[in-house]
Amino acid sequence: MxxxxxxxxxxxxxxxLAGLSLPASVLQDARIQRTVPLVPVALLAALVATQTFxxxxxxxxxxxxxxxxxxxxxxxxxxxxLVVVASAAATAALLRLL
Amino acid sequence: MxxxxxxxIIRDALGIGIATGAYALSFGAISTAAGLSxxxxxxxxxxxxxxxxxxxxxxxxxxxGSVWAGAATAALLGSRNALYGMRLSSILDRSRWRRAAAAQFVIDETTAxxxxxxxxxxxxxxxxxxxxxxxxxxxxxxxxxALATHALPDPKVLGFDAAPPAAFLALLAxxxxxREPLAIALGAAVVALVxxxxxxxxxxxxxxxxxxxxxxxxxxxx
Numbered sequence: 001m002x003x004x005x006x007x008x009x010x011x012x013x014x015x016x017l018a019g020l021s022l023p024a025s026v027l028q029d030a031r032i033q034r035t036v037p038l039v040p041v042a043l044l045a046a047l048v049a050t051q052t053f054x055x056x057x058x059x060x061x062x063x064x065x066x067x068x069x070x071x072x073x074x075x076x077x078x079x080x081x082l083v084v085v086a087s088a089a090a091t092a093a094l095l096r097l098l
Numbered sequence: 099m100x101x102x103x104x105x106x107i108i109r110d111a112l113g114i115g116i117a118t119g120a121y122a123l124s125f126g127a128i129s130t131a132a133g134l135s136x137x138x139x140x141x142x143x144x145x146x147x148x149x150x151x152x153x154x155x156x157x158x159x160x161x162x163g164s165v166w167a168g169a170a171t172a173a174l175l176g177s178r179n180a181l182y183g184m185r186l187s188s189i190l191d192r193s194r195w196r197r198a199a200a201a202q203f204v205i206d207e208t209t210a211x212x213x214x215x216x217x218x219x220x221x222x223x224x225x226x227x228x229x230x231x232x233x234x235x236x237x238x239x240x241x242x243x244a245l246a247t248h249a250l251p252d253p254k255v256l257g258f259d260a261a262p263p264a265a266f267l268a269l270l271a272x273x274x275x276x277r278e279p280l281a282i283a284l285g286a287a288v289v290a291l292v293x294x295x296x297x298x299x300x301x302x303x304x305x306x307x308x309x310x311x312x313x314x315x316x317x318x319x320x
Contacts, residue, residue, distance in 0.1 A: 002148055005142060008155055008173060016201040021187075034315075034318035035314025036181050036315050038314045041279045041283050043307060045309075046289070048263045050303070051151050057294065064259065068260075072112060081303045083267050084264050084267070089256060093256050096255070096257070
């Protein structure tokens, strides 16, 4: 676990430093400017989907789906981050009690 | 820069620091529930110090993926900080050591605060003020969230497995204001779920990253 954690930390620091240090011409390349902002959109969406609808290698629909629906509602209401997360967790916990 | 501007910047920096501190509570909790130790959780907030990447690493690990798949996802999410660094490099000063220290603070919040200011001294002050405020409160929030979760007998009973997707959704939502990112997000979600039964945990994310990179490069040619 530690090796993965530390390598990931080093990689994230290197990316931050690269932005400050590399000549602007490298990062101003149109392909990089267009592509890099799309990466977090795609990855975060894939994380939402896989962590809501799967257990191991199986696609499942369970209380996490209801939790996600509540979270979407909270985001649309512009609730603060912690409220979005806590209401999703509370939804899953309450439904498990039923 | 007069003292009114300075006070305004400090007030904004503390506001953002407190908001991110609250959100660090959920990071500390999710990381601990995913099985990382207290020290590993705190190391991520001190050394990685970029929220979405930290959530991704612990999210992948918590869902049963390998730490390396989590690390790769974290690094891919961190790539946007390189673009922020490029925008900040004309604002920050050129001394090599100060630049190496500044790099750790290159994140969404400091970039937004620095580029919103009109003069270079104000931008630079906003960058450092926001950086210190967010760093202090992000790490404090992480520690408190992790300690509180350590005290719980079974995090799953409290719905902690439903927390990471909500966190990712909250990080994603501000990026979906146009039609193209919304289409990309939906496409990525479908691709990840289709791949999921056939590849090791965490790998669907890497497939999505490769496809979106190909898409972005193809689009910028056309």
